[in-house]
Amino acid sequence: MISRWDAAHTRSRDDVHFVSLDPKADVSVGVIVQKEWGAGFHSRRSNPRYHVLNFAVGGRGTFVGETGESHIGPGWVFSYGPGCEHEIGCDPDDPLSLYAIGFLGRRATTLVRDHLGALCTAVRLSRPCDVGDVMARMLRRAHEGGPFIHEMMNQYLLIVLLTIHAQRSVGPQHVSARDATYYRVRSYIDAHFAERITVASVAEACGVSYEHASRVFSSHAGISPSAYLQKLRMEKAQHLLISSDYKVAEVARRVGYEDLYTFSKAFKRVVGVSPLNYRTGAHT
Numbered sequence: 001m002i003s004r005w006d007a008a009h010t011r012s013r014d015d016v017h018f019v020s021l022d023p024k025a026d027v028s029v030g031v032i033v034q035k036e037w038g039a040g041f042h043s044r045r046s047n048p049r050y051h052v053l054n055f056a057v058g059g060r061g062t063f064v065g066e067t068g069e070s071h072i073g074p075g076w077v078f079s080y081g082p083g084c085e086h087e088i089g090c091d092p093d094d095p096l097s098l099y100a101i102g103f104l105g106r107r108a109t110t111l112v113r114d115h116l117g118a119l120c121t122a123v124r125l126s127r128p129c130d131v132g133d134v135m136a137r138m139l140r141r142a143h144e145g146g147p148f149i150h151e152m153m154n155q156y157l158l159i160v161l162l163t164i165h166a167q168r169s170v171g172p173q174h175v176s177a178r179d180a181t182y183y184r185v186r187s188y189i190d191a192h193f194a195e196r197i198t199v200a201s202v203a204e205a206c207g208v209s210y211e212h213a214s215r216v217f218s219s220h221a222g223i224s225p226s227a228y229l230q231k232l233r234m235e236k237a238q239h240l241l242i243s244s245d246y247k248v249a250e251v252a253r254r255v256g257y258e259d260l261y262t263f264s265k266a267f268k269r270v271v272g273v274s275p276l277n278y279r280t281g282a283h284t
Contacts, residue, residue, distance in 0.1 A: 027105035029153040036097040041090040050104045051081035057187035060091035065120035074183035075128035084120035099135040115165040123168040182220040193232040234270045241279040248275045
């Protein structure tokens with residue numbers, strides 16, 4: 001079931017993590033995805049087999065559900081589920097990029113209706129960064145795995161729904177260029193932080209100048225894009241050092257550092273101990 005959705009709606013470079021799905025539970029997350037639909041993407045479905053909650057971080061498109069047509073962009077969430085006829089279209093020049101959560105459960109339909117106001121609808125958030133932060137953290141935690149991962153994913157979903165309920169403001173609203181830039185830069189860093197990227201290359205990929213990307217990101221997030229990039233890398237490095245047998249040089253490579261010395265210096269500056277001492281327990 002989930003694999004058919006993945007094949008039809010994502011591209012090979014998308015970041016997809018599957019979690020065991022339990023339709024008999026009250027609510028059960030089956031997949032968390034960060035994806036970008038292709039230019040001109042269009043989908044019309046009449047009866048999906050599970051619920052999907054989408055959060056747009058970039059691009060433009062339209063969504064038609066039970067509450068009518070909405071022009072969606074960064075900061076919008078839109079959902080659909082069983083028994084819901086809907087239609088999605090992407091701007092051919094600016095396709096949608098987003099996070100998506102697929103889930104089922106005995107209370108899934110009720111939860112969506114209670115928190116979004118309808119089963120198949122689009123909602124503009126007043127503080128979308130709050131939802132984006134949770135979904136990004138949810139995807140990273142899903143990749144790490146570990147005990148109680150299913151319970152954690154389900155709790156993250158409930159946090160997302162509660163946050164949407166507190167913020168929703170249905171109807172067309174203006175999304176500023178600065179907001180759109182922030183979501184685009186943030187989404188790109190979240191998707192590519194483990195690669196050999198820099199803030200300059202991120203800005204270029206997002207179609208803005210280095211200075212503008214840094215200024216907008218810092219004002220929205222309260223942290224510079226370079227500091228945010230390093231934060232993600234160090235969090236991933238700490239996880240790999242504890243949970244894998246990779247040599248430190250391989251850990252460095254897997255979080256986007258070209259050489260061991262640069263990585264070790266940055267790690268010690270941020271964490272307070274060397275990578276090797278962190279692995280052997282000197283951080284405790």
